[in-house]
Amino acid sequence: MTVIEKLKSLSIILPPVSGPFGSYIPAKRVGNLIYVAGQLPMKDGKLMATGQVPSKCSVELAIEAAKQCVVNGLAAVNGLPGGVDQIVGVARVGAFVSSDTAFTEQPKIANGASDLLQQIFGPAGQHARAAVGVNTLPRDGSVEIEFIFECAS
Amino acid sequence: MTVIEKLKSLSIILPPVSGPFGSYIPAKRVGNLIYVAGQLPMKDGKLMATGQVPSKCSVELAIEAAKQCVVNGLAAVNGLPGGVDQIVGVARVGAFVSSDTAFTEQPKIANGASDLLQQIFGPAGQHARAAVGVNTLPRDGSVEIEFIFECAS
Amino acid sequence: MTVIEKLKSLSIILPPVSGPFGSYIPAKRVGNLIYVAGQLPMKDGKLMATGQVPSKCSVELAIEAAKQCVVNGLAAVNGLPGGVDQIVGVARVGAFVSSDTAFTEQPKIANGASDLLQQIFGPAGQHARAAVGVNTLPRDGSVEIEFIFECAS
Numbered sequence: 001m002t003v004i005e006k007l008k009s010l011s012i013i014l015p016p017v018s019g020p021f022g023s024y025i026p027a028k029r030v031g032n033l034i035y036v037a038g039q040l041p042m043k044d045g046k047l048m049a050t051g052q053v054p055s056k057c058s059v060e061l062a063i064e065a066a067k068q069c070v071v072n073g074l075a076a077v078n079g080l081p082g083g084v085d086q087i088v089g090v091a092r093v094g095a096f097v098s099s100d101t102a103f104t105e106q107p108k109i110a111n112g113a114s115d116l117l118q119q120i121f122g123p124a125g126q127h128a129r130a131a132v133g134v135n136t137l138p139r140d141g142s143v144e145i146e147f148i149f150e151c152a153s
Numbered sequence: 154m155t156v157i158e159k160l161k162s163l164s165i166i167l168p169p170v171s172g173p174f175g176s177y178i179p180a181k182r183v184g185n186l187i188y189v190a191g192q193l194p195m196k197d198g199k200l201m202a203t204g205q206v207p208s209k210c211s212v213e214l215a216i217e218a219a220k221q222c223v224v225n226g227l228a229a230v231n232g233l234p235g236g237v238d239q240i241v242g243v244a245r246v247g248a249f250v251s252s253d254t255a256f257t258e259q260p261k262i263a264n265g266a267s268d269l270l271q272q273i274f275g276p277a278g279q280h281a282r283a284a285v286g287v288n289t290l291p292r293d294g295s296v297e298i299e300f301i302f303e304c305a306s
Numbered sequence: 307m308t309v310i311e312k313l314k315s316l317s318i319i320l321p322p323v324s325g326p327f328g329s330y331i332p333a334k335r336v337g338n339l340i341y342v343a344g345q346l347p348m349k350d351g352k353l354m355a356t357g358q359v360p361s362k363c364s365v366e367l368a369i370e371a372a373k374q375c376v377v378n379g380l381a382a383v384n385g386l387p388g389g390v391d392q393i394v395g396v397a398r399v400g401a402f403v404s405s406d407t408a409f410t411e412q413p414k415i416a417n418g419a420s421d422l423l424q425q426i427f428g429p430a431g432q433h434a435r436a437a438v439g440v441n442t443l444p445r446d447g448s449v450e451i452e453f454i455f456e457c458a459s
Contacts, residue, residue: 184337185336185337186336186337242336244334244336244339244341245334245341246330252441252442253442254358254441254442256442257442257443257444258444259442259444260327260328260444260445261328263328263330264328264329267328267329267330268329271329279331280330280331280334280341281330281332281333281334281341281343281452282326282328282330282343282344283344283400283402283450283452284328284344284444285402285440285444285450286440286441286442286443286444287440287441288440288441301336303336303337
């Protein structure tokens with residue numbers, strides 16, 4: 001099954017590329033790696049989760065937002081020549097969670113992204129990950145997630 | 154001397170793999186790179202350093218915690234086929250230090266990790282590094298450190 | 307035009323390598339990638355921008371500081387065998403902005419770096435990027451930016 005077929009089977013429709021929100025590009029392939037820019041949880045043209053977790057954004061909403069970052073990240077790759085079907089695995093996920101200082105459950109939120117990646121890519125979707133808290137994110141997004149995908153040579 | 158022999162000569166015993174604390178894997182090899190997930194300073198099953206530096210965790214303890222992150226990161230690699238002996242160098246270290254806002258000596262803490270890597274790997278252990286402060290980290294750890302190692306092809 | 311010639315045409319003079327401010331190296335080549343350590347906006351031996359944006363450092367100054375991080379990052383690469391002329395493209399920029407918690411315009415600041423990279427490298431200078439806020443940075447710098455450059459094989 002191609003990645004596109006798998007996404008269809010999971011009822012995931014890739015949206016138009018979200019952003020970029022600055023003078024960068026959403027995704028860049030270098031050798032066998034695709035670097036995807038930090039994705040905000042944009043949905044239908046606006047952020048679906050804003051503010052620090054949990055005072056301004058619930059853990060549950062932040063988890064959904066993390067899933068949306070995956071969808072947006074795949075849309076970014078799909079805008080490259082070769083599209084999402086060139087992805088053969090996931091190397092690394094970097095998750096930044098806008099957090100109240102007392103909040104320490106960033107992994108629970110990043111799992112929203114990690115679980116979805118494994119649903120889509122199976123064992124090849126397993127990846128290394130860094131998940132950290134930060135005091136604020138661009139546009140007041142609650143999460144920002146970047147990705148490194150692996151491609152066939 | 155192999156990496157395993159070098160670790161023995163430094164009296165470093167690799168612990169069981171720490172974590173993962175979410176739906177990711179501790180280390181992933183892609184081509185000649187191994188991406189190691191962000192390591193918390195787990196020791197004997199619990200965090201050896203929690204809270205912001207320096208109000209809740211001393212600089213000295215945080216430095217020791219950074220060393221432990223290296224040990225845990227090597228344990229993560231050792232869980233891969235090929236183990237730590239496939240490592241031929243260190244490419245990048247990413248250090249996140251849970252910090253009071255007035256604290257600006259993150260490099261001093263990250264040096265705990267960098268110095269140990271160079272002790273183990275010699276000149277090949279020299280690496281690029283980003284060390285930053287954050288307001289909070291998963292499980293309230295005082296440091297989280299991720300690694301990219303280089304392997305022979 | 308070589309990179310060195312292009313820098314000259316833009317009146318950019320690479321300074322001596324800034325730092326390292328710890329036991330790491332300013333840049334490391336691994337295969338076709340060069341990892342550049344997180345650069346602070348050092349200029350003439352001191353930080354040109356300190357403290358959180360915008361309460362202690364203006365957005366305008368932080369943008370200039372981001373440009374300086376590019377200059378310092380290129381100086382770091384120029385200290386490697388092969389110098390800046392081995393760079394054929396920019397893969398990823400990671401921008402950390404020391405931010406008041408209410409500040410959410412980190413992309414505007416990171417654009418200082420991204421725009422300059424594209425001025426220097428043209429279309430090959432386009433890159434993926436993660437820009438986030440953090441509560442504090444080493445030496446109280448207002449920005450810290452790391453780079454991954456692509457080299458010819």
